[in-house]
Amino acid sequence: MRHFPVFRLRVSTPRLELRLPSLDDLDDLADLAVEGIHDPESMPFLFPWTDAEPARRAWSAISFHFRTWASWTPQEWTCPFVVVCDGRIAGVQEVSATDFAVTREVSSGSWLGRRFHGRGIGTEMRTAVLHLAFDGLDALSATSGAFTDNHASLAVSRKLGYRDDGVDVRSRRGGRAETRRLRLSRDDWTTPPGFEVHGLEPCLPLFGAGPTE
Template structure:
């Protein structure tokens, strides 16, 4: 999938070295937002992680992508927690390298991934959960018009502790013309993604 210089493609085993280098180079930038395992080690092996992600892809429970900018790996986006049956829902998580921040890469990639989830994967609902302090990610859901659905207290273990998250979602019916198309055409409602009580 491509839109302008932004690309989104399935992760490959040979991406491991580049992704691991980006994660290590961007430790200070990413650590406040990274999921951690309670009482677990913080080290990781990207090759093992990619193998697990691709197994989830084969199982249909996840869809792991790399985000590219002008053909260069800029970050990672995962559609995870895919539920079928009467729910047909999933969650998006992502990270982008600091040197690529501010170029609209994440916003474009989330829009493309959500459109693919609805149109190609047959999902009905896409969710994104964001820490209240993560202003950059909050801008992404506001730009794309994800609807605020509430606060999940101590929801995910992030940076060494259980953290509150705002939950946002879109359903297929919310965006009949597609998420990317609605954003590019300036059709996102101005108050979309607003968190009650916040300006």
């Protein structure tokens, strides 16, 4: 798509490819959401979309991508990549920003199908978008966050060098829950070998990316 070249953007890692999904990819992603993302007793998401019945959960997994594409501007964007592992759709890794041209800061979020848990994929796909942000878009910082009982997400952040940035209090399933904010500085980041970004140059204006003053 000439007018939205983000569809040609790829981030490759030793095991994964991250790309914007095709329509067939979205079907596979919906199936993965129906299979399950996390233990039903837990809720790792601020918006509890996985509490919905299966058909609604599948539609949520699909419609999120259409909404982000339609609302994308250089001032406010969310780039939701599908994560491909061994030719199969494994989950979603997004990176987003508001006023990136000024803030040079991104945030991230993700989910992974349960059958792909426990293989280090979560760390590798977060590393991929951090490589895109710091080495491709010239970001200065990246933020993340997780409920304090989301040990897997917090472990990924710690492994990648994020530092504590405070605590927020949220309502989760009608109860009080704390989320931990985390921040990673460009000065604390080094991309490991084997991570590459492809097709970024024509996308830079859509990300509000350019030279740092």
